[in-house]
Amino acid sequence: MQKNMQFSREDRGQMDSAGATATTAPRGSKNEALIRFSDFGKNFGKGAKTVVATRAINLDVLSGQFVTIVGPSGCGKSTLLNAVAGILPPTQGQVIYRGAPVHDVNRRVGYMTQSDHLLPWRKVAANIALPLEIQRKPKAVIAERVNELIKLVGLDGFSDSYLSQLSGGMRKRCALARVLAYDPETLLMDEPFSALDAQLRITMQTEVRDLCLRLGKTVLFVTHDIDEAIALGDICVVLSERPGTVREIITVNLPRDRDLRRLRSDPHYVETTEHVWALLAPPSVAQKGRVA
Amino acid sequence: MSVWLIRLVIVGGFFAFWQFGAGTVFNEFFFSRPSAICGQLWDLMASGRLFYHSAITLIEALAGFACGSAAGLLAGIVLGRNEVLGKALDPIITIFYSLPKIALGPLFVIWFGIGIEMKIVLTATIVFFLVFLNTYTGVRGVSRELVAIMKLMGATERNILSKVVLPSVVTWVFTGLRLSVPYALIGAIVGELIASNQGLGYLLSNAAGQFNTAGVFATIVAIVVMTMLLNATVKFVERRMMPWQDEQATREVSI
Numbered sequence: 001m002q003k004n005m006q007f008s009r010e011d012r013g014q015m016d017s018a019g020a021t022a023t024t025a026p027r028g029s030k031n032e033a034l035i036r037f038s039d040f041g042k043n044f045g046k047g048a049k050t051v052v053a054t055r056a057i058n059l060d061v062l063s064g065q066f067v068t069i070v071g072p073s074g075c076g077k078s079t080l081l082n083a084v085a086g087i088l089p090p091t092q093g094q095v096i097y098r099g100a101p102v103h104d105v106n107r108r109v110g111y112m113t114q115s116d117h118l119l120p121w122r123k124v125a126a127n128i129a130l131p132l133e134i135q136r137k138p139k140a141v142i143a144e145r146v147n148e149l150i151k152l153v154g155l156d157g158f159s160d161s162y163l164s165q166l167s168g169g170m171r172k173r174c175a176l177a178r179v180l181a182y183d184p185e186t187l188l189m190d191e192p193f194s195a196l197d198a199q200l201r202i203t204m205q206t207e208v209r210d211l212c213l214r215l216g217k218t219v220l221f222v223t224h225d226i227d228e229a230i231a232l233g234d235i236c237v238v239l240s241e242r243p244g245t246v247r248e249i250i251t252v253n254l255p256r257d258r259d260l261r262r263l264r265s266d267p268h269y270v271e272t273t274e275h276v277w278a279l280l281a282p283p284s285v286a287q288k289g290r291v292a
Numbered sequence: 293m294s295v296w297l298i299r300l301v302i303v304g305g306f307f308a309f310w311q312f313g314a315g316t317v318f319n320e321f322f323f324s325r326p327s328a329i330c331g332q333l334w335d336l337m338a339s340g341r342l343f344y345h346s347a348i349t350l351i352e353a354l355a356g357f358a359c360g361s362a363a364g365l366l367a368g369i370v371l372g373r374n375e376v377l378g379k380a381l382d383p384i385i386t387i388f389y390s391l392p393k394i395a396l397g398p399l400f401v402i403w404f405g406i407g408i409e410m411k412i413v414l415t416a417t418i419v420f421f422l423v424f425l426n427t428y429t430g431v432r433g434v435s436r437e438l439v440a441i442m443k444l445m446g447a448t449e450r451n452i453l454s455k456v457v458l459p460s461v462v463t464w465v466f467t468g469l470r471l472s473v474p475y476a477l478i479g480a481i482v483g484e485l486i487a488s489n490q491g492l493g494y495l496l497s498n499a500a501g502q503f504n505t506a507g508v509f510a511t512i513v514a515i516v517v518m519t520m521l522l523n524a525t526v527k528f529v530e531r532r533m534m535p536w537q538d539e540q541a542t543r544e545v546s547i
């Protein structure tokens with residue numbers, strides 16, 4: 001708990017979040033945020049064992065925005081997503097979704113986590129059909145929609161396979177198709193690609209970004225990988241160590257249809273990642289520059 | 293190939309030693325000999341006694357198995373999905389689980405007499421705990437993250453139960469069922485040993501009472517055969533119910 005002290009209070013690093021997001025609004029959503037964290041804080045446990053996971057979070061997410069959240073592990077990134085989903089109630093403040101505080105399970109969002117949580121006893125097509133079955137859609141409608149989705153995520157020819165026959169990347173595609181099946185307006189992604197190898201990861205990152213832009217999804221994408229955070233985000237929220245507070249909200253000035261494979265040589269990308277590395281590195285390391 | 297050869301030599305050697313050592317190396321009275329056992333087995337089959345008593349034991353084991361596993365399944369799902377109830381009953385279950393269920397046999401004789409009912413109840417009690425515990429563990433093991441993800445999809449408790457909990461518990465249930473098969477037979481046979489006038493357990497104690505060693509061994513052979521048949525049945529059903537496990541098993545090993 002002591003080492004939390006070494007990081008600044010929220011008043012130092014935090015920029016005016018409304019200002020930061022306004023400039024990157026992808027479509028004119030009449031400056032009304034789709035998701036608003038308003039002085040949000042979450043503690044776990046009671047009494048002496050209380051863990052302050054995150055506190056004093058103020059953040060606006062506009063409709064259609066791809067927002068990445070980066071920070072050291074344990075700083076409350078997953079907690080933020082859980083709060084948007086309505087799975088964890090806030091200790092302080094609130095999360096406002098479409099103008100109303102989130103109280104119960106928020107059905108307008110879809111969740112993807114690091115482990116894909118597919119059902120091993122179902123084949124690929126049946127896995128993707130799960131949310132549609134829950135909505136009691138007619139069989140024919142389900143079949144048609146599942147077919148579309150399988151094409152959309154590039155799983156053609158695997159609809160009749162069991163998951164044990166798929167590679168890691170294909171399982172991710174399957175999980176992505178499943179979450180897209182019920183067409184939630186917001187996607188919450190919690191380090192979905194951290195278990196993939198570098199090549200596959202960049203492929204999946206490209207596809208997810210392109211798909212989400214094309215489908216007009218609002219995305220909250222959590223990662224502990226700074227490069228990923230900058231590469232994917234329209235804006236990137238940098239959190240401090242626990243208790244997590246917003247250190248900085250970075251507007252990523254890269255084109256919306258950026259090519260992720262070419263980013264490494266983009267000066268703005270390099271500069272921005274360096275900046276975040278410096279922000280997140282422990283002070284002693286920060287002085288020596290970037291140490292991987 | 294060599295595995296089979298080694299097996300053949302060991303098994304063949306063992307039976308040869310038994311057959312020809314009886315009466316010279318050790319006392320035939322206590323150990324009998326394979327030829328005598330085969331003779332007994334033949335007599336038992338020819339007279340139809342073996343099938344009669346086997347049928348009795350099988351009925352007891354199957355009825356106990358069915359009642360015990362149905363109750364265990366139900367209790368496992370209810371307590372597994374209901375956190376408060378599960379917590380409340382946990383110590384009571386632990387106490388009952390620690391109790392060797394066979395010790396309840398004499399009590400069941402008082403309650404249900406020495407007929408077939410007492411064996412069914414004894415068997416059901418044993419099977420109940422095995423299936424219950426496995427089901428309970430399985431239900432508890434269902435990922436909370438997955439349940440949350442499904443709730444975001446709009447799933448009701450019933451959806452969660454039918455689409456996630458039950459299918460994912462199948463593996464556990466079958467583990468419980470497979471474990472239970474030999475125990476179901478043990479329950480039935482021990483029940484018969486305690487007090488009975490029919491069944492394989494009765495055949496066993498009857499032969500032993502007459503110092504008919506060959507008869508004892510012949511009955512044991514029958515019990516082993518019956519256990520193997522039951523095990524094979526469960527395995528067969530298991531494979532039919534969980535085809536995805538087959539895919540996993542036949543998949544080339546990779547990590």
Ligand SMILES: Nc1ncnc2c1ncn2[C@@H]1O[C@H](COP(=O)(O)OP(=O)(O)O)[C@@H](O)[C@H]1O
Pocket residue numbers: 044045051052053071072073074075076077078079080242
């Ligand atoms: N359900 C929970 N119960 C108790 N503590 C929790 C729970 N979820 C998270 N925490 C604690 O809150 C802190 C932030 O967790 P989390 O949001 O998962 O961090 P991150 O996703 O950034 O790694 C961690 O210290 C973690 O131990």
Ligand SMILES: [Mg+2]
Pocket residue numbers: 077078190
């Ligand atoms: Mg996390």
